[in-house]
Amino acid sequence: MILTTIAALAVAVQQPEGARQRAVVIMPENARQRQIQEQIGWANAVVSNGIVYVSGVPAYLAPGETDMEAAFAKAFDAIGNTLRRAGVSWDDVVELRTYHTDPNAQIEAFAKVKNRYMKSPPPAWSAIGTSGLLQPGALVEIAVVAHVPKK
Secondary structure (H helix, E strand, C coil): HHHHHHHHHHCCCCCCCCCCCCCCCCCCCCCHHHHHHHCCCCCHHHEEEEEEEEEEEEECCCCCCCCHHHHHHHHHHHHHHHHHCCCCHHEEEEEEEEEEHHHHHHHHHHHHHHHHCCCCCCEEEEEEECCCCCCCCCEEEEEEEEECCCC
């Protein structure tokens, strides 16, 4: 039942015979974004063996913006949409990985936004500092892992 629901919610990619994985692959709903991701070769998320792996989502300031919390909230909203399409919620997230371009300047605002989406018990969290991210102007990239609840 749960896989049927996930398949109905996802824009899924059929796995070819002999594929290295049997999974539901969740691609963007936006056709242009989907085209870019297919060209480069990544999915918004993959659901396999009861686990949802969500690819990194960048949080960035658009030109003229200065509010880091708003940028982080947009990224968390995008992740929440992917989680929903995969049949899970923020309550099912067990791991959070964040890659920060300036961890010390960002962590307080980031944690404030994270705590609006992720309640107790907290997930495992690795916050990593990096000198740059693929998305121009990105402050942080956020990736999560969630477990599909047993019904």
